[in-house]
Amino acid sequence: MANILQVTTPNLNVDNRNMINPQDPKHGAGNPAIHNPADPTRVVRTDGKDGDQTGGSTQDALMSVVDYESNYGAFIKGLGEGGELAGVLERLLFTDMAGIKDAGQAEVVELVEKLLMSMKVDSPEDLLQYIQGQTDLQAKFTGGFFNQLRSILTHSSSQGLQEAVMAFLKGYNNYSSGTHLLQQMHSLMDDIEQLLLRPYREEFRELADSVNWEAANGDTTANTQALVKSLIPFLSNYISRTHDYGPVREAVMLLVFHTARYQDGGTGRLLKLFDNLFNNREFARLFKGEPEESLHQLLLAGREGGSAKPLSSFAEGLSQLLLKGTNGQAGLENVQQFYTIMNGMLLNESVYMPLLHFILPFQYEGDNVMSEMWVDPDADREEEGRGRRIKLFLKFDIQSVGKFELVMTLQDHEARVQLFVPPQLTKQEKEIRTKVADILKDNGIRFGELLVRQRYRDRRVDEIFPEIREKERTINVRI
DSSP states (O other): OOOTTOOOOOOOOTTOTTOOOTTOGGGSTTOOSOSSOOOTTSOOOSSSOOSOSSTTOHHHHHHSSOOTTSHHHHHHHHHHHOTTHHHHHHHHHHTSHHHHHHHSOHHHHHHHHHHHHHTEEOSHHHHHHHHHHHHHHHOOSOSHHHHHHHHHHHHOOOHHHHHHHHHHHHHHHHHHTHHHHHHHHHHHHHHHHHHSOHHHHHHHHHHHHTSOTTOOTTOOHHHHHHIIIIIHHHHHHHHHHHOOOSHHHHHHHHHHHHHHHHHHTOHHHHHHHHHHHHTOHHHHHHOOSOHHHHHHHHHHHHHHHHHOHHHHHHHHHHHHHHHHHHTTTTOGGGHHHHHHHHHHHHHHTSTTOOSEEEEOOEEETTEEEEEEEEEETTSOTTOOSSOOOEEEEEEEEETTTEEEEEEEEEETTEEEEEEEEOGGGGGGHHHHHHHHHHHHHHTTOEEEEEEEEEOOSOOOHHHHOGGGTTSOOOOOOOO
């Protein structure tokens, strides 16, 4: 209740005469007593308030490039702290696997062995196929069709057309992720079965077996019916009966999320989204070529991408291992490094990251190689009259040699290359430069600059791509 009568309580501590009663008028804001005496050694506030002069200023936060109280600021901060992704992943894959095998369950051991086998390449041709396959899996929106959609988003001022393009891209993302979503749901079903009470497990397994886990991308109708009309209602009824609001409910919520994406990835849904594009007059004017033929090729590539299991085995195996590792199935002592890897990968997939990110570990000729790459496919967006400028930053660690870093820009078949090598290779600078130049020439690329220098330290991605920090000035929207 408000102290309407301004009644003050006596100070019971008669021994301490310096204690201040906050309700005493003589200590109020109108008291002319000096709160912040002048101190020539520091800057003090002039508004009669104590404390930091800039700590709570919203305007100052708005004018700073990075506000660590915002989502974008948290991303920048995490980017600076998450530079150890490659190192942790390298230790996990090439050093700690033996310990994980000893600590893990039989299913985890089998998963680890398959993952290691998927990383072995025996020839330069196999290595090229492996790298191209992994980049195709991680860079989904590539090719001429998507390049034209990017151009339309850049040059079109029609909000309706831009929304139609974004809706189509979202639909295609769900369409091409169909088999991946099925695998995620299949693994989730196994976990849910173990969490259910025993009397419910048999019926649940029968319902789960009614789903075609090998369905191709786009063929979602039958599986959607089984998930929406049978499995999810069964689990919902189970939760209401048993009042199990713990891990089972959390797993079911994740299953519902995957189901919604899977249902949205049907072929019929994608064709409707394409019709919305095709019937737009401005789209017909801006799109060069035959859009229907492009869509046909796109659908074929999406279905084939779902069945390219040899190329996707590493990505699928790693995602399953991370899921089990974070749950402690690969040893409780390894849980933290699994979370570090997962957080680092999610950080590089953030909506604030304007770059393509690739992780490419492999084993070749008895050497373990850990590589990580960031690519900006359109570095000079405002430059006119010249071709697209591509900039990439590659970090790779060869177990028997050391760590390398490569920074390259490519425009109009001309490259500018900076290669940083381990200290023991600096004496071979001329030989390395000659071999790199030959590689570029064999691929029809001339070089305007080719520098080979000693590598002294790890460079952060925001050092090579400073536009990440300069992207926007932001307000505090973090909850």
